[in-house]
Amino acid sequence: MNLTQKILIGMGIGLLLGALYQWAALPEDHILITFGLDGVIDAGGQIFITLLKMMVVPLVFVSLVCGAASLGDSGSVGRLGGKTIGLYLLTTALAVSLALALALFIGPGEGVADTMDTEGTLSFAAKESPSVKDTLVNIVPGNPVKAMAEGKMLQVILFAILFGLALSQIGSAGAKVRDIFESLNAVLMRLISMLVQFTPYGVFCLMVTLGATLGLAEIGKVIAYFLTVVLGLVMHGAIVYPTLLVALAGLNARRFLLKLRQPLLVAFSTSSSGATLPVTLRTVEHEVGVKNRIASFAIPLGATINMDGTAIMQGVATVFIAQFFGYELGITAYLTVILTATLASIGTAAVPGVGLITLTLVLEQVGLPVEGIALIIGVDRLLDMLRTAVNVTGDMTVATIVARSEDQFDLETFNGAAPSSDQKLAG
Numbered sequence: 001m002n003l004t005q006k007i008l009i010g011m012g013i014g015l016l017l018g019a020l021y022q023w024a025a026l027p028e029d030h031i032l033i034t035f036g037l038d039g040v041i042d043a044g045g046q047i048f049i050t051l052l053k054m055m056v057v058p059l060v061f062v063s064l065v066c067g068a069a070s071l072g073d074s075g076s077v078g079r080l081g082g083k084t085i086g087l088y089l090l091t092t093a094l095a096v097s098l099a100l101a102l103a104l105f106i107g108p109g110e111g112v113a114d115t116m117d118t119e120g121t122l123s124f125a126a127k128e129s130p131s132v133k134d135t136l137v138n139i140v141p142g143n144p145v146k147a148m149a150e151g152k153m154l155q156v157i158l159f160a161i162l163f164g165l166a167l168s169q170i171g172s173a174g175a176k177v178r179d180i181f182e183s184l185n186a187v188l189m190r191l192i193s194m195l196v197q198f199t200p201y202g203v204f205c206l207m208v209t210l211g212a213t214l215g216l217a218e219i220g221k222v223i224a225y226f227l228t229v230v231l232g233l234v235m236h237g238a239i240v241y242p243t244l245l246v247a248l249a250g251l252n253a254r255r256f257l258l259k260l261r262q263p264l265l266v267a268f269s270t271s272s273s274g275a276t277l278p279v280t281l282r283t284v285e286h287e288v289g290v291k292n293r294i295a296s297f298a299i300p301l302g303a304t305i306n307m308d309g310t311a312i313m314q315g316v317a318t319v320f321i322a323q324f325f326g327y328e329l330g331i332t333a334y335l336t337v338i339l340t341a342t343l344a345s346i347g348t349a350a351v352p353g354v355g356l357i358t359l360t361l362v363l364e365q366v367g368l369p370v371e372g373i374a375l376i377i378g379v380d381r382l383l384d385m386l387r388t389a390v391n392v393t394g395d396m397t398v399a400t401i402v403a404r405s406e407d408q409f410d411l412e413t414f415n416g417a418a419p420s421s422d423q424k425l426a427g
Contacts, residue, residue: 010200011207011379015219018211041208045374048202051195053360053370057148059192060361061160062184068164069178080406084298087244087398088306089342094240095308096341099232099315100334106231108224108316109323151364157343199377206374225320226379230386232312237390241397249404251414259287259414260396267392268385273303276392284396289413294403302395309387309394311341313380314362321363321372333366340365 001009026033141147141155148156167174167181210219242253263283267276281299284290290298318337322329329337340362360370403409 006200007203010204014204014207015211018208021208021212037208037212041205044205045202045209048198048205049371049373051198051202053151055188055192055195057151057156058184059188060358061148061156062181062188064157064160065164065167065181066178066185068161069167069174069181080294080297080402083402083405084301084398085305087401088302088394091240091244091308091394091398092306092311092342093338095232095236096311096315096338098236098240099229099312100319100337102232102235103228103316103319106224106228107323108228109221109320151361203377206377210374221320221324222375222379225316225376226383228320229313229316229383232316233309233383233386233390236308236312237393241393245397245401249401249409251400251404255414256288256397256400257393259283260393263392263396264389267388273307273388273391273395276388277303280392280395284399287413287416288396288400289410290399290403291408291410294406294408295399298399298402299395302391302398306394306398307391309390310358312390313383313387314341314359317359317373317376318362318366318368321368321375322366324372324375325369327368329366336365337362 021032021037028034138152139155139158141152141159144155144159147159167178238257242257245251245253245256260283263276263280266279267273273280277300280303281295284299285292285295315337319329359373363370363372400409
């Protein structure tokens with residue numbers, strides 16, 4: 001079985017076992033409660049959540065240093081680098097804004113806090129979110145090491161970006177340090193891959209707890225969350241990207257999307273824009289018509305800093321968890337979510353499941369419980385496949401717009417028919 005199947009099985013068995021706990025209505029001092037539900041199972045869920053939190057600071061810091069160092073190198077590219085980076089950040093900000101708007105309009109988590117047991121396992125007293133001024137001031141770290149120890153992620157993000165840019169500007173000495181960070185990044189990617197293998201067991205423990213404490217109404221809210229994220233991903237991929245392509249490049253959006261079938265299938269099946277990178281590069285050059293000078297810069301950069309699908313999930317998840325716990329977010333909190341999700345996308349690794357790790361820092365910035373991830377983790381693997389496809393679509397859209405504006409675009413290739421499956425296999 002692949003990982004997705006294992007996660008779905010773990011989720012299903014966990015919910016079933018939790019429902020049996022709830023149906024049995026055992027006394028609190030029963031061994032199945034004290035040793036089972038509140039003991040081993042609860043410990044397993046908490047350990048899994050803690051493992052996710054463990055990865056946040058090192059992952060974001062090291063990934064951002066590597067990314068910022070490569071961005072600094074591209075400073076000689078000038079206008080090309082500015083356009084590409086600007087468009088990536090713009091699409092990410094649009095993605096999380098769309099997600100917040102949809103979630104607020106649909107309200108997937110509304111009404112739960114009024115009916116659920118406020119003394120239950122998932123009860124939470126929200127912290128007061130800071131003002132816009134305090135948020136901006138607090139971005140600057142007085143002590144970067146202390147910021148890392150305390151998990152103040154906006155400070156960590158700023159320091160990592162400045163550190164990476166500095167590395168790119170000091171020649172051979174900086175190259176040596178960059179090599180160390182690239183090696184650290186590879187180690188962290190391997191560590192994440194190892195942790196992801198524990199996901200089915202973590203999901204099982206979390207689902208047992210949810211099944212034992214939540215009723216059908218609350219489970220229905222999780223389904224509403226899932227559908228809201230899917231709607232956001234579809235709207236961003238089918239409306240926002242084509243609109244940008246037509247407005248900024250004057251190209252036929254339908255023809256463009258038809259050419260993306262192969263990389264989108266690979267992205268959907270692997271849940272990794274990094275793993276899809278070779279197929280994305282080949283498609284954008286030989287089928288879309290982007291010249292190699294643009295494609296070789298914009299596509300790898302997009303796999304590093306462009307995570308629109310992840311930003312949509314984070315925006316909807318933040319509103320959903322806030323509504324679920326009955327916590328009202330203000331305009332300051334929403335602006336903080338947009339800022340944090342946009343910046344965090346730069347440090348999001350192009351591997352499966354990492355979106356949940358960066359979601360923890362978004363939740364912490366607005367004073368929401370990281371434990372709220374337990375509500376959505378069971379369906380995240382399915383969403384991961386969809387949002388990776390959106391991420392890859394965004395990479396190719398931005399590369400095409402930039403190539404068109406730089407006169408590095410082959411219109412004849414673009415106007416040619418999308419190759420058949422046999423031609424793709426032959427290629």
